[in-house]
Amino acid sequence: MQYDKSIKAYEKARNVIPGGVDSPVRAFKSVGGTPLFIKKGKGAYLVDVDGNAYVDFVQSWGPLIFGHTNKVIEKAVIKAVKKGLSFGAPTKSETKLAGIICGLYACIDKVRFVSSGTEAVMSAIRLARGFTCKDDIVKFEGCYHGHSDSLLVQAGSGAVTFGNPSSPGVPSDVTKHTLLAKYNDIESVKKCFESSSNIACVIIEPIAGNMGFVPADAAFLEELRSVCDEHGALLIFDEVMSGFRASLKGAQGVYKTVPDLVTFGKVIGGGMPVGAFGGRVEIMDKLSPDGPVYQAGTLSGNPVAMAAGLASLEQILEDEELYVRLEKKAKRLVKGLSEEAQKAGIALQVDSIGSMFGFFFNDAPVKNFEDALRSDTKRFAAFHQGMLQEGFYFACSQFETGFICDAMDDEMIDECLEAAAKVFKEMA
Incomplete structure (x- = not known):
């Protein structure tokens, strides 16, 4: 060629x-x-x-x-475009798409739409910190959750792995609140909790896609759930990639473990830029305007992206x-x-x-x-x-x-x- x-x-x-x-x-x-x-x-x-x-x-x-x-998605997008590209105001399509997601995921009562997976994860972590009133987070080596500052980390040199910036432009004062654990290794998670009593959440790709394709062990996820419960930390599943890809219910259709918050992207936008995060009502109601945790976005719930996402998910639901x-x-x-x-x-x-x-x-x-x-x-x-x-x-x-x-x-x-x-x- x-x-x-x-x-x-x-x-x-x-x-x-x-x-x-x-x-x-x-x-x-x-x-x-x-x-x-x-x-x-x-x-x-x-x-x-x-x-x-x-x-x-x-x-x-x-x-x-x-x-x-895809003809169905293409038709839905063209129809939406003819009505307007963006309104900066609510539309019924947002509610409809959110309702589909809430109906499929038992752990999700409410959903907030954003414009990217990075934004979804960043917002979910802020919400977890606001809900728990704690500052530290745990992530796993090799899991990628977007390019926000607190998640661009690499392993430190200490016995307990506190994160160091992996990119210039990321302040160490930010990444000092990120602890790194080893994927599929519960002992490394326990060490993080031993080193900090200020952990708000643990975030994980339950099916990792950014170190290559590496699924989590089912027993590891169950133990992870128990450790989070023991220490009052929220468990966040990053399903930006695995959501509606691994199964109809993402990783939660594969594993028994139930997270507190879930992030989405990719399939729920049908090819248009989109992201979302959702969880239990008592957590999501901490989000502005109902609660004190602030998050906003001019193009969040964009009508064209919502139309593409609806066309994508509706086709999925129609095809058993x-x-x-x-x-x-x-x-x-x-x-x-x-x-x-x-x-x-x-x-x-x-x-x-x-x-x-x-x-x-x-x-x-x-x-x-x-x-x-x-x-x-x-x-x-x-x-x-x-x-x-x-x-x-x-x-x-x-x-x-x-x-x-x-x-x-x-x-x-x-x-x-x-x-x-x-x-x-x-x-x-």
């Missing part, structure tokens, strides 16, 4: 956009080559500005559960077999990748839940970020480049999750596995 137009577009973009991209992972830094500039998407496919077509296993990093340019189909395709893909890698003598760890999947070029199973970092990123880069040449678009980082959309069929999966066999053989 030729990428001449993408190369020129990238050179031009670098003159006016930092790094030539508006989100760092898009720059292809970890896989090499030039980032593809996309012209259009249709169903399971992306088409770049050079005219190359790819089966898309990124799906805009999760939102497009029905694939690109949707998640069965998606899960079968995901399992078919990862099973095939594992078998083809094994034939080539390449170590590959694979996993999937619902329509989410992932794989690591690693000799051992991956249970946390430390395990993930032992993966062979050079091999992943070679695989990524090889699969692009074959017409398959995977996430451009070893540490990201892949997604199946309903527009994909078994023939596409089989063609992908044939291409993977060829690429694995070349790599070996």
Whole structure:
């Protein structure tokens, strides 16, 4: 495949956009080559500005559960646009979408809409602090919850892991309130609580998607719930990625653990920028204007985003077999990748839940970020480049999750596995 137009577009973009991209992972830094500039998407496919077509296993990093340019969502968006792009005032569509979410999640009585996953998480943490009247939070190494200051942390050097800023521009006075624990390791969580009696909440991706695809152990989540209850801390599930992706009820359709607050994004916007957070009424009623915890947003509940989200969720609710189909395709893909890698003598760890999947070029199973970092990123880069040449678009980082959309069929999966066999053989 030729990428001449993408190369020129990238050179031009670098003159006016930092790094030539508006989100760092898009720059292809970890896989090499030039980032593809996309012209259009249709169903399971992306088409770049050079005219190359790819089966898309990124799906805009999760939102497009029905694939690109879904007719129902497209129609709903066009209808909403004709009525106005933004009002800065309430609309009935916000209430309707919130009602669907509350009806599906037993732990959610009320929902507040925002414009991004980052904003949803930032607001949920503020609410947890306001509700508990405590300042510290616990997060897990490798879990990404957006780019707000208190969550851009890396491990400290002490025996108890207090967070240090992982980015210039983040004050240490902010991250000193963030404690880091090890994913799937309850003892590391207990150490955080031993070191601080001021912990407001623990936030976790119950199905991690930003250290690669790493699901939490069910027993670990149950123990996490118990520790939070023991110390009067709220448990926040970040389901920006797994919400309506892992199952109809996200991670809560997979695990028995019930959180206090949940954050959403991606699928609930159908491809439009959106975020949300919700929880029990006694917590949510602490939020302004009913309570003292302030949060606001000019474009929150944007009518076009609400229309897209409603069209997405209503289609999901109408299709009882949707998640069965998606899960079968995901399992078919990862099973095939594992078998083809094994034939080539390449170590590959694979996993999937619902329509989410992932794989690591690693000799051992991956249970946390430390395990993930032992993966062979050079091999992943070679695989990524090889699969692009074959017409398959995977996430451009070893540490990201892949997604199946309903527009994909078994023939596409089989063609992908044939291409993977060829690429694995070349790599070996």
